[in-house]
Amino acid sequence: xxxxxxxxxxxxxxxxxxxxxxTDILKIPAxxxxxxxxxxxxxxxxxxxxxxxxVAYKPNIxxxxxxxxxxxxxLEKTVDYIRKNHPEIFLIADAKRGDIGNTxxxxxxxxxxxxxxxxxxxxxxxxxxxxxxxxxxxxRWVILLALTSNKGASDFQFLKDEASGDCLFEKVLKxxxxxxxxENMMYVVGATKAEKLKEIRRIVPDHFLLVPGVGAQGGSLQxxxxxxxxxxxxxxxxSSRGIIYASSDTGFADKAGEAAHEVQREMELLLREKxxx
Amino acid sequence: xxxxxxxxxxxxxxxxxxxxxxTDILKIPAxxxxxxxxxxxxxxxxxxxxxxxxVAYKPNIxxxxxxxxxxxxxLEKTVDYIRKNHPEIFLIADAKRGDIGNTxxxxxxxxxxxxxxxxxxxxxxxxxxxxxxxxxxxxRWVILLALTSNKGASDFQFLKDEASGDCLFEKVLKxxxxxxxxENMMYVVGATKAEKLKEIRRIVPDHFLLVPGVGAQGGSLQxxxxxxxxxxxxxxxxSSRGIIYASSDTGFADKAGEAAHEVQREMELLLREKxxx
Numbered sequence: 116x117x118x119x120x121x122x123x124x125x126x127x128x129x130x131x132x133x134x135x136x137x138t139d140i141l142k143i144p145a146x147x148x149x150x151x152x153x154x155x156x157x158x159x160x161x162x163x164x165x166x167x168x169x170v171a172y173k174p175n176i177x178x179x180x181x182x183x184x185x186x187x188x189x190l191e192k193t194v195d196y197i198r199k200n201h202p203e204i205f206l207i208a209d210a211k212r213g214d215i216g217n218t219x220x221x222x223x224x225x226x227x228x229x230x231x232x233x234x235x236x237x238x239x240x241x242x243x244x245x246x247x248x249x250x251x252x253x254x255r256w257v258i259l260l261a262l263t264s265n266k267g268a269s270d271f272q273f274l275k276d277e278a279s280g281d282c283l284f285e286k287v288l289k290x291x292x293x294x295x296x297x298e299n300m301m302y303v304v305g306a307t308k309a310e311k312l313k314e315i316r317r318i319v320p321d322h323f324l325l326v327p328g329v330g331a332q333g334g335s336l337q338x339x340x341x342x343x344x345x346x347x348x349x350x351x352x353x354s355s356r357g358i359i360y361a362s363s364d365t366g367f368a369d370k371a372g373e374a375a376h377e378v379q380r381e382m383e384l385l386l387r388e389k390x391x392x
Numbered sequence: 393x394x395x396x397x398x399x400x401x402x403x404x405x406x407x408x409x410x411x412x413x414x415t416d417i418l419k420i421p422a423x424x425x426x427x428x429x430x431x432x433x434x435x436x437x438x439x440x441x442x443x444x445x446x447v448a449y450k451p452n453i454x455x456x457x458x459x460x461x462x463x464x465x466x467l468e469k470t471v472d473y474i475r476k477n478h479p480e481i482f483l484i485a486d487a488k489r490g491d492i493g494n495t496x497x498x499x500x501x502x503x504x505x506x507x508x509x510x511x512x513x514x515x516x517x518x519x520x521x522x523x524x525x526x527x528x529x530x531x532r533w534v535i536l537l538a539l540t541s542n543k544g545a546s547d548f549q550f551l552k553d554e555a556s557g558d559c560l561f562e563k564v565l566k567x568x569x570x571x572x573x574x575e576n577m578m579y580v581v582g583a584t585k586a587e588k589l590k591e592i593r594r595i596v597p598d599h600f601l602l603v604p605g606v607g608a609q610g611g612s613l614q615x616x617x618x619x620x621x622x623x624x625x626x627x628x629x630x631s632s633r634g635i636i637y638a639s640s641d642t643g644f645a646d647k648a649g650e651a652a653h654e655v656q657r658e659m660e661l662l663l664r665e666k667x668x669x
Binding site: 137175177178180181182183184185187188191209211212213214215216218219221222224225228229230238239240241242243244245246260263264265266267268269270271272274275276277278280283286287290 | 414452454455457458459460461462464465468486488489490491492493495496498499501502505506507515516517518519520521522523537540541542543544545546547548549551552553554555557560563564567
């Protein structure tokens, strides 16, 4: 999917919501545990209940991997289900991969060929050749970690480069923006650092930003929109637990739909405020 | 496995060789493609031919992931086979994972519970809470990326911290050594930077270093041993392609065994030189 199509979906759905499919077998409603593939059954119901309010889904690969090959099977079924039933969705593998060139090429094969994802989150530590193989696929995206929302972000991401005075996350933005374009690269920017968004927007004015951490991790949607939105929206804001675990009983999917709808309504106001719809 | 047991294995086998199971379906000898699980069949023969010369195996997870859930099944069978038939082996998942705390916890569950690995390679970018969950398992290890051997290593790993004058990879070493000990943390150090090994040894004198890049990636084993060995050896030196693809015909396993034996003999001399056997 290219940037224009993604922006078109945002305008059509009046939403820049990404729903994180962090599906934990320990948190799935009890009645689903009897189905042959509880993780997939849960995802399917969540997807059908929320797809009209969301432009993107983001399975967190760790949750599937923790179940071994059966988890990977649930992941493949989830991707196939979305592709078949909701083909307009932007599909993100939250995998945080990154390795030497030929190995990153295999991760790209895993997520773009074996599975039909639009984008993969990638860690920048190993530099250009660890990122580039993901960008060799037309209309597929790298979403590079820049500034994350967790406590450990401060361990290295704010280290100040002697030569330029930039922090590491700023160097990551400035160096990596040369590797591709706003058509194949996005950045992960933690919403708990909303005050940093303005600064990041100055460095990458045209790129989409994937913002985790609104909701459970404490960011404010208004603040993110105010500081991070550009003329093509330029934001995908993720919510996981607040939506998919809105309820744990048999009506869980309806409750997830309501929770997603609530976020969508707030996003619609923000898109109108900016004059994008 | 604790450090003493690992050193015991090194002394017993007179080797600090790690064989990288970077098993590529496109490079497997043709006659194996007819077996029900060619990747596992290949691994099993390689393992049986090389186990007497090696203390560790390191499946590169990307190779398995690129085959989808079937690849994960081959990986599980490989791990089970090693555990059952060569229980003395130190088993490394070369996965380069790393995410916020609860997600890293799930990756740890994937590699330490669902699969019975001794160690996982982890990327440091997201800091302490992305690394610690892997260290909560007794006698299991994090192998943290410090200085990698690829070209892109120079993009960020040599960025110089204004406050301390340290490069990023040195900061990673100095900060992360406080998170655990030489009993649950190792570091990835690229062998093509062998001149840096002395410096790294000053920062982490007691930790094991996992050194990729000897052989195909151009490092010299003698130089690595001279600069990196400590009183418990403190080195695992990896070779992948040079051993597992030593030949592509029906005699591939014997050839792999010979290639591993050759490296082992060289390592034996280096261990003697250091007075460790």
